[in-house]
Amino acid sequence: MSFNTSHLSRREFMHRGSMGFGSLALAGLLDQEAQAAPQGRHFQPKAKSVIFLYMDGGVSHVDSFDPKPLLAKENGQKPKFEVEATVFNNNGNILKSPWEFKNYGESGIPVSDLFPHIGSCADDLAVIRSMTAFSASHPSANYSLHSGQILAGRPSMGAWASYGLGSENQDLPGYVVIHGGQVPSGGMHMTGSGFLPAAHQPSVLHPKGVVLRNINALEKKVGLQEEKLALLREIESKLTERRSDSDLINAAVKNYEMAYRMQMAVPDVTDVSKEPDYIKKMYGLEANFNNTRTYGAQCLMARRLVEKGVRFIELTINGGNGDRWDQHGGLRDGHQKNALAVDQPIGALIKDLKQRGLFDSTLIVFAGEFGRTPFAQGKDGRDHNPQGFSIWMAGGGIKGGTIYGATDEYGYHAIENKLTVHDLHANMLHLMGVDHKKQTFRYGGRDVRLTDVHGKIIPEIMA
């Protein structure tokens, strides 16, 4: 593996023009130098693939990974600390967690009863309890979780990963979003490529129905599409002979070969029905709750994509319980249903990757856009809490059984080792072998980074 970035102008053309879907393969087709890595790695990666489990809406940290006994003690009392403006500004009294916490594994990491399956993997997790968000509103916080900026239309971390590393598989895209059905607040374009070339747009896969836009041939007659492609190849070969000088034309013609292979590969890799029954059961594909089945299928698809070398996979949740993790009211019911949907599949994903030897080369990140307030909104909800919340990471390069950072005794503000999304992104890129300070794209007069001018690496969570 070469970690150098080539600056030949032909390469420049490649990376500006033809990266993304099977870009390595395309580079190979064009100049027989298959290692023409897109932007390239800077050091040996710990993780080949990333699975980003996006907990849309904001999981309550004080009800999941950051127990605060003081909340039980002061339950129902007026907060003794200064309360900052919230989105609804309907702030009530201290609200204790409706869930009990247990210490799991050798590390004894406390996890609430919301997540027994994830809890059972505690020794694999690095729980970060000092995450902060740039905004208290969903769209801005979602945009920044994805792109580091509270702006719409900026390139997402997945797009940066694709821009930096492309895909390992020539028949599959490098960056995939498996869409559970709930469009995050701010729109699906938050996962987009922004000012990076459109090649780094995610391929949005669906666990039900048409798996990927335009992936299915519409010809009803068997063999008709193949016949068309053969005829096309015949007539276009005359063009490429005539215009052998043009990379643009040659690449455009070759794209059809790739597109055709993708038509085969994508439905195949995403078809979870081929999995053995015990695997399906493990992921919750036979669970009673419909959302568990959907999320289970998403997690299983994610594992299959990891096996094929897809670089960055993001999972959005499903909205079958009526809402995301955004319980401004009815915390108990809403969080319980959301947890029921994701807990078993995520636990299965970790265990399945382990039994296949893929866990150590796959980085799993579990994060929402912010946490929730330790005091109530109304009577039984919680408002958004960007000042401190929990996320966790596991797998490739992560030191399991770790707790990093802390919030204050109420869980309101991160006070120790406060992190921002820039830090999260820096560490994700780092584990993928990319120096977040070196991966840049010239835009608007600057060599722009995913992490802007910020981001620090956290040795404490690294294996």
Next chain:
Amino acid sequence: MALLESVTQLKFSRDWTVDRTMFRSLKSAGLLIVFSSALEAAPEGHLFFEEKVRPILAEHCLKCHSEEKKVKGGLLLDRKAGWEKGGDSGAVIVPGKPDESLLMHMVRREANYEAMPPKSRLSEEEVAILGEWIAKGAPDPRDEAIGEQALDDGFDLEARKGWWSLQPVKEVAVPEVKNPEWPRNDFDRFLLAKLDEKGWKPAEEAPAEQVFRRASVILTGLSPTPEDLTGFRADQEEGAYERAVDRLLASKHFGEQWARHWMDVVRYAETKAFEADYTMAYTWRYRDYLIRAFNEDVTFDQFTREAFAGDLLETSRLDPKTGFNESVIGPGFFLFTDGQHGPTDLHEDEARIFDGMIKTVGTAFHGLTIACARCHDHKFDAITDEDYYSLYGTLKSSRLHYANVAEAKWNDERQRQLENAGAEVTKATLVSARSQLGHLPKTIARVRAMVASDELRKTRELLSKLKAPERTKKLAVIRRDLTEREGAEVATWFLYLALENDQELKGLRHSLQHGKAIPKGEAIGPKFEHQWTASGAGFSSAEKGAFILNPDTPQVIVSGVGQGHVAGNLSARLDGTIRSQDFTLDGSPVEFWVKGKGAVAVLVIRNFELAGAGPTTSVLRKSITSDQWIKVSYPTTLWKGETAFLEVRHQGNLKRHLRGAQTPGSPSDDAWVAVSNSLPNWNDAWQGEIPLDERIANLLSRSDLSPAEHEVLGGLFSKGLLKVDQGDPAFAAMKALCQTIDQPVYVRSLVDGDEHHEPIYLRGSHKRLSKTPNPRHFLDGLGGDRLSETGSGRLAWAEKVLAPENPLTARVRANRIWARVFGRGIVGSVDDFGKMGELPSHPELLDFLARDFVQEGWSTKKLLRKLLTSSSFRMSSVPDSLSAQLDPDNKFLQHMPIRRMDAESIRDHILASSGALKKDLYGRGVLPYVKDQPNSRAKPPTGPLDGEGRRSIYIQVRRNFLPSFLRAFDFPPSTEPVGQRPITTVPAQSLALLNHPLVHEQSRKWAERILKSEGSVEDRIKLLHRQAFAREARADEITWALGALEKFDVSADETAAWSSLCHLMMNRKEFLYVF
């Protein structure tokens, strides 16, 4: 830069006492610190520091807070001056007051504070020592000053100003060339001279029809149709190609293509992204404005003036067809901003939104990355953070305004006619009402008798027991019975008494019920102190009283307004908006009086546009539907300290953000609104023991009504207590006159607000503002002249952009045009002429081009004609092998580049080939086809697959739902300015052309169209090629197509086979590439 904060207050007034140059030099020399602790601590304090404090700092703090290591958070703890200055979060130590010192909160690890040190914890003893030290006054012997290095940000404006693009545009001589036969114009000579230098020869001339297709796609975005091709071939005379170029320049589709380029640059979109993806009403009119402007070849200097200040020009440019105001549409681009409805911090939100505007202005007109100077002076270019906040101040002095372009047809003469007609109607109304006075005493007497007989009390009681639907039913029965028994007039008066509770006529009700005047001295509501400024022809001052007239209603006088500002009183079609001055919210409610119909009142905080939509901001927007004065009251506790202004929009419901596919609707002819700081004391009108009928007769006959009497009389009409007979010709005359007024046609534009100068945000934080003034000025790199214009200063800014000594504007614009023609700019980075951009490949040519552009009157079409008729443009796209190797990017233009059509052109060409393309211009956009996009609350209903056959430019640009087909071919994200789209080549494009339902649908349509044409199979194949590629089919292509039809089993299903062939044609490279 953080030092600015501690500057002593510099005096700041309209005639700036601080010279900007002096300010800059003070700032860069770091001389702005004026800070010293007054009391020197005693020596024993120093001992305490040395023994106890210094070791703690050394062990726990200096790793991150010393000049030697790092300066985290802008804080130095390695010297006294360091903590005295404070860090990014402000002061850390307040000598003598440990409990007010941020440092103590942090080391104690209190809630709401960042814990320090982050990774270790001070012992209780150590915390106590620090507390004691601060309590002692924080004695500190370390007296080194903060180093020059830390002070000086290394920004040298004069050195930065030496950058090539800021130098004057030179007058350059046209170079000599080796082959004088080849060039057709001077641009060719510059290019050829460069090739001569390299020893390369320009590529051969391409076939005429190929060049024609090239020209057609560049100028109109459309591939030539077979008819166009026939026309081109028919002209065999000398200059045929030049004439063809002229025809293309004159085509109505020219404007569409060139408008779209500009839409990229100003990040055109119709929705606001974020959670709800709100539609900005009327945005599409800006797109139409651009199309007209490019078609009419509005010169770029005029275009620029309109963009910055079209609302402020002395003479507006009018659309020759409609007579509407064009200029005022220009500033609309500023506000193609995104937006969220629930920000918790409106100042932060404003800073984010303005940043986008500043980025767009910098990119579009200056070719500079001004937005890079948000947090500090530009890292590379001659742009200061003062520049950034100067522009911020300009934007903050401007306010979003829905302008009525039809108002341009209004004038003083028509205004006088309307006022006269209104006066006549008023007169006729009063005369008509006077004729009823005869039977009024009887009616009043009868009503009083009904009061005396307890009928009033019983009726009220009966109705109060009933709820909505039953009550209405019962009321109708009562009215019918009363009318039968007592006649219509008595019924009306009695029921008015029974049901209403308005303020103006309180005296009337009192008199009816009690037979005497109301007691004196009841105060009427509070008085407020807003200064209002009206925009639009609709508003007038009602200081002497006004009636809201509407002859389309039975009562004609809808309301009376004693004092204040009023719109819609003569015609709802004369529109307006009224705004207050800026003020700072102190946390108490903001209030004023208003009445009207269809109007909207908004408290605009920090220019927040989506007021009314979000959870906390929903209280900031109120609909007004009341013919009684109501006190609008906005709670402001959440926004204490923010700046705001009030805004009342006549026809307010039409001027707003919308959800999904909502449309703003049509203007209503009965909208009106009145705004006032105070109310007249109506009770005055009811004083004195005068019989009611005499009082009314008196009101109807006097011409000197007081404000209160105006409102009372208006009330008598609006309640139907006085009836109007519209027999007089004055009524019909006014109705007819009102019909001649154009309905308002709205565009999003700007108006000037209060003159405002924004301080600098230290390190870009809206929570840390410099205390020094930052007077508005033009870019420091271009002279930095002050802009002392009142209001926004936008017009003065525009003049600076266009000043002859500004070298950037013409260079940037001409280079953009060049890039569209030759595929690459002379400066490759068309949006960035700064140090991070590319250097010009032909510097002399660039200056020659810029000069020529200005000399030719900033005409886009004249420049394009020169470029497209050059020899260079007619070169073939086949490179010379040597140049291909040495200049793979073709910077020196040895040959013409092959280009892929833009996303829009690809879709348009598909529709044109199938015959589905409609070529009509303008109008509200078609909803995008979004069936292939995930569902969400913000998703609009899907538009038709074929976009109703309209050109792609007419598909709505909804930021959260961009058309996937276009996006696959690099349609921009539409959130940030894009001067040059990246052209990618990815399998997703092949998949779209192979499998998108649009392509299949149009293949079939194309087949059906072909099958309707006359001629043999071969003729049809030839036609197919002319339609697809604008050239004749080659023999091998005909053979191939015949074979394909066979394979597709043409004899079994002719349409299906031809559909497959058409599908293949759309997938051929020549379909979407231009050679």
